[in-house]
Each structure stands twice: as structure tokens, then as C-alpha cells.
Amino acid sequence: MIINHPILGPRDAAEFVCLGDACMIDRPDWEAEDAMQQFHEYGYLRDNPAGQHQELWYHEQGDRSWLVLTRNTLTHEITKVEMARDVARSRGRDK
Amino acid sequence: MARDATETRDFGGSVKMRYSAFKIFMQGLTGNKSWKPVWREPDPKPEYDIIIIGAGGHGLSTAYYLAKEFGMRNIAVLEKGWLGSGNIGRNTTIIRSNYLLPGNQPFYEMSMKLWENLEQDTNYNSMVSQRSILNLIHTDGQRDAFVRRGNAMFLSGADAELVDAKQLRDELPFLNFDDARFPIKGGLFQRRGGTARHDAVAWGYARGADSRGVDIIQNCEVTGFDIQGGVCRGVETSRGPIRARKVAMCVAGSSGRVAALAGMRLPIESHVLQAFVSEGLKPTLPGVITFGAGHFYVSQSDKGGLVFGGDIDGYNTYAQRGNLPVVEDVAEGGMAIMPMIGRARLLRSWGGVMDMSMDGTPFIDKTHIEGLYFNGGWCYGGFKATPASGYCYAHLLAKDEPHPNAAQMRLDRFMTGNLIDEKGQGNQPNLH
Numbered sequence: 001m002i003i004n005h006p007i008l009g010p011r012d013a014a015e016f017v018c019l020g021d022a023c024m025i026d027r028p029d030w031e032a033e034d035a036m037q038q039f040h041e042y043g044y045l046r047d048n049p050a051g052q053h054q055e056l057w058y059h060e061q062g063d064r065s066w067l068v069l070t071r072n073t074l075t076h077e078i079t080k081v082e083m084a085r086d087v088a089r090s091r092g093r094d095k
Numbered sequence: 096m097a098r099d100a101t102e103t104r105d106f107g108g109s110v111k112m113r114y115s116a117f118k119i120f121m122q123g124l125t126g127n128k129s130w131k132p133v134w135r136e137p138d139p140k141p142e143y144d145i146i147i148i149g150a151g152g153h154g155l156s157t158a159y160y161l162a163k164e165f166g167m168r169n170i171a172v173l174e175k176g177w178l179g180s181g182n183i184g185r186n187t188t189i190i191r192s193n194y195l196l197p198g199n200q201p202f203y204e205m206s207m208k209l210w211e212n213l214e215q216d217t218n219y220n221s222m223v224s225q226r227s228i229l230n231l232i233h234t235d236g237q238r239d240a241f242v243r244r245g246n247a248m249f250l251s252g253a254d255a256e257l258v259d260a261k262q263l264r265d266e267l268p269f270l271n272f273d274d275a276r277f278p279i280k281g282g283l284f285q286r287r288g289g290t291a292r293h294d295a296v297a298w299g300y301a302r303g304a305d306s307r308g309v310d311i312i313q314n315c316e317v318t319g320f321d322i323q324g325g326v327c328r329g330v331e332t333s334r335g336p337i338r339a340r341k342v343a344m345c346v347a348g349s350s351g352r353v354a355a356l357a358g359m360r361l362p363i364e365s366h367v368l369q370a371f372v373s374e375g376l377k378p379t380l381p382g383v384i385t386f387g388a389g390h391f392y393v394s395q396s397d398k399g400g401l402v403f404g405g406d407i408d409g410y411n412t413y414a415q416r417g418n419l420p421v422v423e424d425v426a427e428g429g430m431a432i433m434p435m436i437g438r439a440r441l442l443r444s445w446g447g448v449m450d451m452s453m454d455g456t457p458f459i460d461k462t463h464i465e466g467l468y469f470n471g472g473w474c475y476g477g478f479k480a481t482p483a484s485g486y487c488y489a490h491l492l493a494k495d496e497p498h499p500n501a502a503q504m505r506l507d508r509f510m511t512g513n514l515i516d517e518k519g520q521g522n523q524p525n526l527h
């Protein structure tokens with residue numbers, strides 16, 4: 001797989017490590033009533049879809065940036081690569 | 096024909112032939128013309144007591160033990176493809192019970208004991224071969240860890256043997272003992288570990304289940320569940336709806352997709368594991384050998400091919416194929432411990448979809464939906480578990496309570512804090 005890094009251009013996927021579902025950007029509120037339930041779901045439960053999947057990749061052997069890939073889990077085709085920072089901000093996170 | 100003392104009439108109405116050396120001899124003399132199909136191809140009935148989804152190793156062994164040990168007959172196993180088309184027919188066939196934690200090790204030792212009697216029990220040659228498994232030691236710290244593991248194995252009734260480099264040099268002179276980076280300092284043997292013929296395991300269980308009246312229905316994909324008021328009453332399939340009192344998921348790598356049909360999210364991600372086989376060689380490897388510093392394991396099949404593998408690719412996938420970086424990594428692992436492997440030509444490689452769980456340990460449990468049960472999360476170690484998984488799942492389905500050896504393999508263990516994390520890696524499935 002080749003990952004088209006938004007800053008560095010096309011890089012071999014072997015330079016990256018995959019953390020998993022990009023839902024991990026949305027960390028629950030620790031003060032919520034049902035924080036326990038929410039953190040259980042956040043930490044342990046996954047959609048694990050067959051098809052489009054948004055996921056976090058880390059450019060460990062490169063510029064150490066976090067990316068959000070939109071990748072098809074049936075074909076491995078990568079259709080979108082974004083900086084995780086931008087995705088997090090667009091979802092209302094401050095960093 | 097019916098008078099043949101070695102044939103018994105079974106529940107489904109077909110005739111089951113008992114295999115024996117004498118049978119093979121007689122068939123050989125008569126041109127092998129009267130072997131019979133090993134299982135029936137029934138149409139689905141409108142209703143069963145228990146429906147098992149997935150005719151992989153675990154689904155078939157569950158059906159077998161339900162019929163044989165728990166006296167249940169009205170069972171169907173539904174398979175979307177053909178029987179044995181999943182991971183049961185794709186794995187590297189290593190069987191062992193060298194785990195560490197109390198929630199795991201007694202279960203795997205139970206499985207090993209079932210393996211040891213499997214061929215007698217099913218009257219089918221699954222080629223179980225206790226040729227030993229060796230985990231290599233490269234550092235002093237690793238030796239300490241393996242001493243602890245060996246003791247945990249003893250506690251469960253398993254065997255373990257710690258050997259030093261000198262003994263290994265005598266037994267396996269071809270290993271790369273003096274590698275500058277990862278010298279071999281010894282190893283932990285489980286002599287009772289080894290390999291089995293993976294698809295023959297599926298066939299043996301299928302035959303044993305079928306002859307006890309279990310309907311194995313191939314080309315029958317489950318496409319939905321009939322859930323009313325929190326109770327599961329059956330399934331939708333590509334061959335129409337089928338009702339059941341209990342529905343048992345057993346779909347390994349497809350766990351996420353099938354559970355989603357019941358509206359469930361699981362502590363599981365699907366990943367690909369690749370495997371490799373070389374051209375056939377003369378007898379080279381006496382047993383299974385695993386690298387202790389990288390991820391690499393190798394054995395030699397009875398046909399002569401070196402069968403080996405390593406890490407999963409590390410990203411979510413349902414494609415039964417991997418990518419090249421792992422091929423390179425596995426080849427490097429092989430060269431690091433056994434440079435002679437570089438002389439062998441690679442014949443083929445393939446991949447299978449692994450149900451990687453959040454702590455690396457499987458689940459055999461009820462779900463929150465009444466009448467719906469779950470078996471999955473086997474990661475890349477579910478082949479060795481095939482007999483015990485089937486037995487414990489059958490126990491749960493028949494009695495509605497977990498078998499003591501699988502009692503900790505619960506779906507809610509991340510909520511209750513009772514994780515079974517052998518590697519201590521935390522909730523990242525691709526690290527287990």
C-alpha cells in the first residue's frame with residue numbers, strides 16, 4: 001500500500017504503523033454521568049466494518065505525524081488521507 | 096451392505112462407514128470404488144433446536160460435541176461457502192498448550208488432551224503429530240519468563256522442558272546460535288505440541304456430526320437475525336428464514352460483520368495473517384520452531400514443505416490477502432534463526448482473516464440478546480483451540496452455563512476489568 005501523505009507525498013505504508021479506528025479521536029467526557037460506559041465503548045468496542053474504514057496511522061519512520069486514512073477493508077484502496085490534527089479540529093477538538 | 100459389521104445406521108438415514116486399516120486394504124483390492132460420501136447435503140428444515148453459524152473448525156466441533164457429549168440432535172450448521180473454506184483450511188496447523196494465564200492455560204491443555212484422543216474419538220485420521228514445539232530464548236530475561244511459563248504449564252497438567260544452548264546444538268545444529276544480534280541461549284520445549292492436518296480436522300468433525308444427525312448446510316449465508324423483544328428466534332439466510340431456539344455465532348474472521356447484523360459491536364478487529372510454504376524438501380525440521388526475538392514460526396509438513404509465518408499485517412482488513420512488507424519481515428525472521436531456509440524456494444503464500452480481540456484472548460459466551468451466543472476472537476491461535484472451543488461452546492449451549500475452563504472468556508470482561516492479556520499489550524488488537 002502507498003499512503004499519499006498530505007505533506008510528504010506518496011510514502012510506502014511500511015513506514016507507518018496503524019493504530020486502528022479513527023473513532024479514537026473522539027475521547028469521551030470523563031465527567032459525564034455514564035463515563036464508565038462511554039470509556040468502555042471508546043476503549044474496547046469497534047464497528048470493524050467490511051468496506052470504508054476511517055483509521056489512524058502514525059508516520060513512525062517519517063515525520064511522526066498522525067494521519068486519518070479512509071481505506072476500504074475489502075480492497076485496501078485508500079481514497080483519502082488527512083492530517084489527524086485537521087480532522088480532530090473539524091470535529092470540535094482544540095488540538 | 097447393511098450386514099457389514101463395520102457400518103452403522105445413523106440418525107440421518109445415511110450409512111456411516113467405520114474406517115480401519117482393513118477397510119483401506121479391501122478398498123485397495125477393489126479399486127477404491129465403494130467409498131461413500133462422508134456427509135449428507137441436506138436442505139434446511141424450517142426449525143432447529145440449535146443453529147450454528149459457520150462450518151469452520153469451531154462450528155463443526157461444537158456440533159460434534161453437542162451431538163456426542165450433550166445428546167442434542169436437532170442441530171444445523173450453516174456455512175456461507177463450503178465447509179472448511181475459512182481459516183480452518185488456511186492455518187499453519189500448530190497445536191500447543193504453552194500459555195501462561197489461568198484464564199487460558201487450562202483451556203488449551205484441555206484442548207491438547209482432546210487432540211491426543213481425537214482420531215480415536217472421531218474415527219478419522221486428522222494426522223495429529225506431537226512432534227514438539229520449541230520457543231527459542233535469546234536473553235536472560237526471556238529465560239526467566241519462560242521458566243515462569245513452564246511452571247504455569249505444569250500447574251495445568253501440561254509438559255514443559257527448559258533446555259540450554261548446548262542441548263539445542265545437539266538436537267538442532269542448523270540453528271543460528273551465534274548471531275550477533277539475537278544469539279540463541281536455549282529454549283522452552285513442549286514435546287506434546289506439534290501439528291495436525293487442518294482440513295482433515297474439519298472433515299472428521301463434520302463426518303462425526305453428520306452421522307449423529309446434524310444437518311451441515313453449505314452455501315447458506317446468514318444475512319440477518321430474527322430478534323423480537325430482545326429474544327433471538329432464528330436467522331435469515333440466502334436459502335430462506337430458519338427458526339431456532341438458540342443461535343450460535345461461530346464465524347471467526349467474519350465476527351464483526353455477522354454480529355453487526357444483530358446490532359452488536361464487538362471488542363474485535365479483523366486483520367490479515369499471511370502464511371508461506373516452500374517447495375517440498377527431505378525431512379529437515381523435526382518439530383515446530385519459533386523465534387523468540389522477532390515473530391517467526393516454522394514447521395515441516397508431511398509433504399515436505401516448510402510451512403511458516405509471522406506477524407499479522409497490522410491494519411483492519413477482510414481481504415484474504417496481505418502486503419509485501421510482511422513477506423519481507425517474515426523472510427528476515429527465518430534467515431535470522433535458520434539461515435539454511437534461504438536455500439529453499441517459496442512455493443506459495445496466502446492470507447486469512449483473523450478475529451483479533453482487544454486482549455488477545457477469545458470469547459465463548461452468551462450475548463445480551465437471549466438465545467444468541469458468541470464464539471470468536473481467536474486471533475491467530477484458534478486452530479489449536481478447535482477441540483476445546485467446540486466442547487466448551489457445546490457445554491454453554493446445552494446447559495446455559497460456561498464450562499469451567501472457558502469461564503473467564505466473557506464478552507463483558509473489559510467492563511469488569513477481568514482481561515486476559517497474555518502479552519500485556521493493552522487494548523490494541525494488532526499488537527497481540
Ligand SMILES: Cc1cc2nc3c(=O)[nH]c(=O)nc-3n(C[C@H](O)[C@H](O)[C@H](O)COP(=O)(O)OP(=O)(O)OC[C@H]3O[C@@H](n4cnc5c(N)ncnc54)[C@H](O)[C@@H]3O)c2cc1C
Nearest residue numbers: 149151152153175181182183186187189317447477478479
Ligand atoms: C495463515 C494462518 C495461520 C494460522 N496458524 C495457526 C496455527 O498455527 N495455530 C493455531 O492454533 N491457529 C492458527 N491460525 C488461526 C486459526 O486458523 C483460526 O483461529 C481458526 O481456524 C478460527 O476458527 P474456525 O476454524 O472456526 O474459523 P473458520 O474456518 O474461518 O470458520 C468460520 C466460518 O464461518 C463462515 N461464515 C462467515 N460468515 C458467515 C455467514 N454470514 N453465514 C454463514 N457462514 C459464515 C465462513 O465461511 C467460515 O467457513 C491461523 C490462521 C491463519 C489465517
